[in-house]
Amino acid sequence: MSEDKTQIIDLLKTSNKKPTVIRNHSEKGFFVDNRLYQHSIIIDTFSVRKWKLRNKKIEESDFNFLDNLNSYPELVLLGVGNIIEEPFFEIRSKMSKLSIPIEIMTTPAACRTWNVLLSEGRNSLACIKHEY
Numbered sequence: 644m645s646e647d648k649t650q651i652i653d654l655l656k657t658s659n660k661k662p663t664v665i666r667n668h669s670e671k672g673f674f675v676d677n678r679l680y681q682h683s684i685i686i687d688t689f690s691v692r693k694w695k696l697r698n699k700k701i702e703e704s705d706f707n708f709l710d711n712l713n714s715y716p717e718l719v720l721l722g723v724g725n726i727i728e729e730p731f732f733e734i735r736s737k738m739s740k741l742s743i744p745i746e747i748m749t750t751p752a753a754c755r756t757w758n759v760l761l762s763e764g765r766n767s768l769a770c771i772k773h774e775y
Contacts, residue, residue: 660689662761665754670775673754683773686757687716694770701772703733709741718760719745722753722771750774 663686667674672681675691683694685708696705701723709715719738721731731747738745748756753771760767 662688663691664761665757668751668754672773672775673771681773684769684771686769686771688761688766694772696772701731701734703737706734706737706770709743715741715743716766716768717744718765718767719743720753720756720760720767720769720771721745721747722750722769723747724750724772724774 661676663675665673665675665686666677672679673684673691674680675684675686678691680691680693683696685692685694694705701721721734723731727747727749734747735745746756750771750773753769757767757769757771
């Protein structure tokens with residue numbers, strides 16, 4: 644049994660990738676692992692990239708990047724800003740067709756939820772709008 648524990652610890656030490664914990668979110672942007680992102684982001688377990696929204700309003704076409712993924716996440720978090728102003732039926736429909744569950748929430752809630760999912764080791768993806 645002690646050998647199993649040793650193997651797990653050794654595996655964790657050999658990993659060079661750091662999980663993408665959102666340390667802070669404010670009007671300045673998202674502070675993720677000692678780097679400030681001053682735009683909307685797409686974040687997964689080990690990477691952060693710019694989410695190029697076409698308009699101020701989030702649309703179904705803003706999720707076309709999912710078509711290029713090799714595998715889908717088990718859950719998508721959508722942070723829509725400070726207030727949820729609509730039900731996002733088109734986006735829910737697109738995710739349903741792809742068989743990807745989606746949770747739509749405010750940006751601050753999405754940041755907090757992201758960190759919880761990350762700590763649980765979930766295969767998730769978050770698309771979070773920077774509203775400022």
